[in-house]
Amino acid sequence: MYGGYYLSLNPISLRPALLDELEQLFLLVTKDEAWTQFNGPYFPYKTPTLADFKANLFARMYEGESMQLITKGGVPVGSVSYYWECESTRWLEVGVVIYDSNYWGQGIGYLALIPWVSHLFATKEIERVGLTTWSGNPRMMICAEKLGFLQEACLRKVRYYNGEYYDSVKYGVLRSEWKHTITPLGQG
Structure with missing residues (x-):
């Protein structure tokens, strides 16, 4: 339980990584890298070494503050995260990745x-949570809208990938909107 909000929607749960999961999570992230085609593929990506993974992504997963694992039935399948676009102005953005493509299309990202x-609104002094995606990821756009995020900006043709231009699409939800859209335990 975090700040009065449970981070579990059975069978979907959120939790920090465990130390003994390092190799398992490394394989999860690197074995099926189809996720990289949707998670900002216009940014350079290189498969990390185990040492790089441990020092960076796994460290964030283990620490559990800015990133947590998504599990389905106790099995890690992805992660949720946040980052500060500008911490001094309290501009926070969230992300979600389902690493194992066998779990795509099941609504896991939405449920996570x-x-x-809810946890971020309960524990951070913020009035808005943002979510930025691109027009090459229509499932993420649908997920954001289903959650009650409003499209706040569409920067046309600013993401070049595989010989084609795509839009950057920015969504946001205010604290007051979230309270009315989603109940604290995620049963909205």
Whole structure:
């Protein structure tokens, strides 16, 4: 339980990584890298070494503050995260990745973001949570809208990938909107 909000929607749960999961999570992230085609593929990506993974992504997962694992039935399948676009102005953005493509299309990202966003509003001095995606990821756009995020900006043709231009699409939800859209335990 975080700040009065449970980070679990059975069978979907959020939790920090465990130390003994390092190799398992490394394989999860690197074995099936189809996720990289949707998670900002216009940014350079290189498969990390185990040492790089441990020092960076796994460290964030283990620490559990800015990133947590998504599990389905106790099995890690993805992660939720946040980052500061500008911490001094309290501009926070969230992200979600389902690493194992066998779990795509099951609504796991949607179910994971409900308690994650609720947790962020409960524990951070913020009035808005943002979510930025691109027009090459229509599932993420649908997920954001289903959660009650409003499209706030569409920067046309600013993401070049595989010989084609895509839009950067920015969504946001205010604290007052989230309270009315999603109940604290994610049962909205």
